[in-house]
Amino acid sequence: MLDIKFIKENKDLVAQITKNKNREIDFDELLKLGDERKRLRTEIDEINKKRNEAQRERNVAVGSQLKTELEQVEKDFGDVDKKFVSLMLKVPNIYSPDTPVGSDESANVAIRQWGEKPNFDFKPKEHDEIGRNLGIIDSETAGEVSGSRFTYIKGDLAMLQFALLQFALNVVTNKETLEKITKDAGLNIPVSTFTPIIPPVFIKPAVQNRMARFMTPEDHYMFPNDDLMLIGSAEHTLGPIYMDKIIEEKDLPIRVAGYSTAFRREAGTYGKDTKGIIRQHQFDKLEMESFTLPEHSLQEQDFLVAIQEYILQSLKLPYQVVAVCTGDMGFPDYRQIDLETWMPGQEKYRETHSADHTGNFQSRRLNTRVKRADGSIEPVHMNDATVVAMGRTLIAILENYQQADGSVMIPEVLRSYMGKDEINRK
RNA sequence: GGAGGGGUCGCAUAGUGGUCUAGUGCGGUAGUCUUGAAAACUACUGUACCGCAAGGUACCGCGAGUUCGAAUCUCGCCCCCUCCGCCA
Numbered sequence: 001m002l003d004i005k006f007i008k009e010n011k012d013l014v015a016q017i018t019k020n021k022n023r024e025i026d027f028d029e030l031l032k033l034g035d036e037r038k039r040l041r042t043e044i045d046e047i048n049k050k051r052n053e054a055q056r057e058r059n060v061a062v063g064s065q066l067k068t069e070l071e072q073v074e075k076d077f078g079d080v081d082k083k084f085v086s087l088m089l090k091v092p093n094i095y096s097p098d099t100p101v102g103s104d105e106s107a108n109v110a111i112r113q114w115g116e117k118p119n120f121d122f123k124p125k126e127h128d129e130i131g132r133n134l135g136i137i138d139s140e141t142a143g144e145v146s147g148s149r150f151t152y153i154k155g156d157l158a159m160l161q162f163a164l165l166q167f168a169l170n171v172v173t174n175k176e177t178l179e180k181i182t183k184d185a186g187l188n189i190p191v192s193t194f195t196p197i198i199p200p201v202f203i204k205p206a207v208q209n210r211m212a213r214f215m216t217p218e219d220h221y222m223f224p225n226d227d228l229m230l231i232g233s234a235e236h237t238l239g240p241i242y243m244d245k246i247i248e249e250k251d252l253p254i255r256v257a258g259y260s261t262a263f264r265r266e267a268g269t270y271g272k273d274t275k276g277i278i279r280q281h282q283f284d285k286l287e288m289e290s291f292t293l294p295e296h297s298l299q300e301q302d303f304l305v306a307i308q309e310y311i312l313q314s315l316k317l318p319y320q321v322v323a324v325c326t327g328d329m330g331f332p333d334y335r336q337i338d339l340e341t342w343m344p345g346q347e348k349y350r351e352t353h354s355a356d357h358t359g360n361f362q363s364r365r366l367n368t369r370v371k372r373a374d375g376s377i378e379p380v381h382m383n384d385a386t387v388v389a390m391g392r393t394l395i396a397i398l399e400n401y402q403q404a405d406g407s408v409m410i411p412e413v414l415r416s417y418m419g420k421d422e423i424n425r426k
Numbered sequence: 427g428g429a430g431g432g433g434u435c436g437c438a439u440a441g442u443g444g445u446c447u448a449g450u451g452c453g454g455u456a457g458u459c460u461u462g463a464a465a466a467c468u469a470c471u472g473u474a475c476c477g478c479a480a481g482g483u484a485c486c487g488c489g490a491g492u493u494c495g496a497a498u499c500u501c502g503c504c505c506c507c508u509c510c511g512c513c514a
Contacts, residue, residue, distance in 0.1 A: 042476060045483040055444075055495050063494030246473085377473085
């Protein structure tokens with residue numbers, strides 16, 4: 001959520017930004033409600049003051065009169081406040097000056113590319129065919145047992161996921177590795193390791209709301225009987241860890257890495273990405289979340305992206321870094337950077353990583369703040385980013401490392417975790 | 427799932443209708459003392475909003491209610507703890 005004062009002082013800018021983010025808000029109405037709300041708030045304070053005086057004097061008659069008066073004003077305030085808040089929640093975050101402006105993903109800009117796309121002396125297959133042939137992806141049985149967009153990941157492919165997880169955890173928990181990544185990226189921020197977390201996969205809708213991400217029953221699995229919903233990303237339960245808390249400046253940055261299953265209903269994607277495991281109702285993911293000082297947050301995002309690149313480079317998977325444009329970026333994002341990994345079977349770069357810089361947009365609603373050394377208090381800045389999205393990274397490995405005979409080589413860095421160097425048909 | 431206990435200004439506690447503008451201890455900050463440190467002593471030490479300021483208002487898990495007046499009484503909800511049951 002933005003600050004109403006900021007909106008008031010930068011009305012035209014915010015209006016333009018909102019438009020570029022493909023949203024529409026009546027800012028005149030919003031500011032009018034804001035003023036009205038403030039006026040009623042002041043009125044309530046004044047009545048309360050008189051009420052406190054009457055109370056001290058034990059003046060029952062005046063107290064009784066003020067009580068009636070207050071009821072009406074509080075009701076008016078409640079009405080205005082409700083309208084005001086619901087409008088405020090629709091205002092998207094502002095975006096960084098280097099964000100490309102555009103209405104959809106076609107305006108996204110590839111900033112850089114890394115790696116050589118592999119050359120095959122045969123026609124590379126898509127991952128679902130490779131997986132089916134090797135007996136490590138079974139969508140048919142999952143379809144019967146659980147429905148579409150569910151899969152059994154079996155045998156060596158399951159092992160490969162755990163190898164990936166172990167490798168990725170070793171990266172984000174190793175101080176020397178992170179220092180090297182920071183130095184190579186030319187960044188000047190405090191380096192600390194990520195605390196590994198296995199977070200809850202259920203969240204209260206009220207808390208999910210405070211992450212300032214749109215929560216709709218079309219996208220998420222809801223359990224109204226229990227007032228719970230399934231998370232769509234570990235970010236959803238990592239972000240609120242410090243809600244309603246004030247963190248000391250000396251304790252920042254705080255960095256966590258959460259491994260969980262992510263659940264998505266994928267309504268409205270019928271017929272899209274139906275092959276294999278590219279778009280599933282559930283997939284596992286290791287996700288980073290950072291809480292930093294405002295002046296460090298942009299570099300923090302660069303740091304998170306550098307970690308993502310380090311991992312893909314270690315796996316020797318070709319990728320491109322993409323600046324996501326205004327119309328395609330997330331509602332709470334100040335700057336969004338995606339990594340797209342080359343998938344030879346599909347002959348396309350596909351999104352495998354995302355890094356969201358949300359500034360203080362989420363922390364305002366979560367009420368997560370930092371107390372500076374000088375005693376002042378302000379919202380922290382938050383960043384979240386993928387370390388490894390298991391399903392899509394498994395796809396990238398299957399397609400990039402496939403051999404003519406249908407077997408798949410294991411990326412070198414994962415071999416020690418796997419105890420073998422290729423996946424063969426049993 | 428059953429029974430009971432509890433959520434108070436960082437932490438621990440006091441507070442059962444008006445003197446609570448929430449007491450005390452610990453922790454923290456500053457000072458006195460000291461060669462330095464410790465101890466002791468003194469002062470300060472929650473958050474948000476309005477206001478140039480003085481100051482004001484709100485917040486005792488959350489939300490409603492009773493009352494002239496609620497941390498305190500009533501109702502609903504959330505969370506934590508103990509015991510029993512069940513269970514990876």
